[in-house]
Amino acid sequence: MDTKYEKTYLPRRVKAGENTKSLTIKEASEKLNKGEITSLKLTQDYLDRIKKLNPKINAYILVLEDIAIKSAKASDERRKNKKVLSPIDGIPIAIKDNMAMDGTITTAASKILENFVAPYDATVISKLKNAGAVIIGKTNMDEFAMGSSTENSAFYPTKNPWDIKRVPGGSSGGSAASVAADMSVAALGSDTGGSIRQPASLCGVVGFKPTYGLVSRYGLFAMASSLDQIGPITKTAGDAEILFNIIAGYDEKDSTSIKNHELRIKNKESKDITIGIPKEYFAQGLDPKVNDIIQKSINTLKKLGAKIIDISLPNSHFALSCYYIIMPVEVSSNLARYDGVKYGYREVKSIKSKVESLLDVYLKSRANGFGAESKRRIMLGAYASSAGYIGKFYNQAQKVKALIVQDFNEAFKKVDFIIGPVSPTTAFPLGEKTSDPLKMYLSDIYTISVNLAGLPAISVPAGFTDKNAGELPAGLHIIGQQFSDKDLLKLAIEFEGSSPELRVKSPDIS
């Protein structure tokens, strides 16, 4: 517990929709429909808050003021003509800065892409635009989505809105902080090992990672392609559902995109649901304060009528090691494209730098373009997949991944959902884990296996630690079977509805 400093923001629960602050997509959309507010006013309010708060929070890398105002005016025009496109028409939404948006600088928080202008729209961006969303800015992240604290950004670390001496989690820390601090109504993040859910948990917002393949990754800067998935970060599970419905769908531009997933909806009532609690998720390493919050959530689900049973995922303790082979091997390959030739940072000859050959361009552009964590993972991946080691590491990890999938398959014969904590701790102080990569990696210990198995999972705000532990938020992790996304969201919405006192809107901003 850190008591050496004064808290700048005290958590405050704001009444729903008391002004344009703290609105959900649903509430904002209702206000727009009733004519109580225009999209232009709403957007202006958010831009004003960004101007005021971003210097403290650093949620954004780039604010798209002109584009946002133009889209807001177009939205108001459509509404006047009764041509509203979707429930997010006119709503300010933030984008993690690893999704290509035509004509805007898209950096993945890397120096190597500092001046990169995306030449096309990612599919999710086209979908948001076609739905009339006001894209208000690009959020900060760990470089190329590699990290659990947003401290690996090449530009600056993002601060947790609940306590600016602490990290917001990562890698989608900017998106989570922007939603928590009311600098956007909702946001998109990406999740390779927990990068949507862990920051959502640490910032007290909802973060949903859909089933692998349901949301197109075309235009998402690839990190580990067998694991990467885009998803919503929102104030409520209801909003996550709204945003998910807009961004999901088959896309021929992503060869892992899935058709016809709608067929697998069971639509069970909560009284007919069985939920499993894996003992491995409550073992050593879990902060007792987080455990208390999760135990209360389990009781809430019991009250909803769900049957709770104990289960085991015996190989889950291998997930972290398995991930730290498969992921870096893919990273090593995906980040090979940043070589200073066609785009991105290129080292040029100067008094300080001797650049004579093409090899020098590669070596020095990558040396000065990538941050430490990117270099670490690229090297680890190259090592684990190199001749002589691929059998020992990569092939072994692929088999362990199959074991982890098998554990889930066995569990889902008995239960509809699996629950547990999202992260072992609440938000930790800035700088606490930067010098020890392995310690940082452990933040994702409960989220990683979900990516390895391609499952959908959500982090829903479950409560706060008490006053002397800093009143920090923690999320409940609900994991579903592949393609059970709609059922999973339904349960999350019920859970959220059953504990309205947890419907935390935003930290007090003073």
Add this chain to the structure above:
Amino acid sequence: MELSKNDVLHVAELVRIELKADEGEKFVGELSKILNHIDELKLAKIDNIETIEQISNLENITRKDDVVKGLPIAKILQNLPESQGNFIKVKKIFE
């Protein structure tokens, strides 16, 4: 599992990253620590386990070999670190 500094230098060369003076030693320590942790995977019981090639059971996805419009050249050019006309400029490859 201990990496040597030579291992690190070799891998750095493979991935085309020139290491700075202090980075070699730093990565030896950090990567060894991570590999030591990862080493636990040898304890997993993987006999008779089939590897999963693709998590959602997709097989090869093909499309017709039709000519489709690519990105406009101007948009590609704007991101080139060095260019000449419509060409990417690079250092010479052959002596």
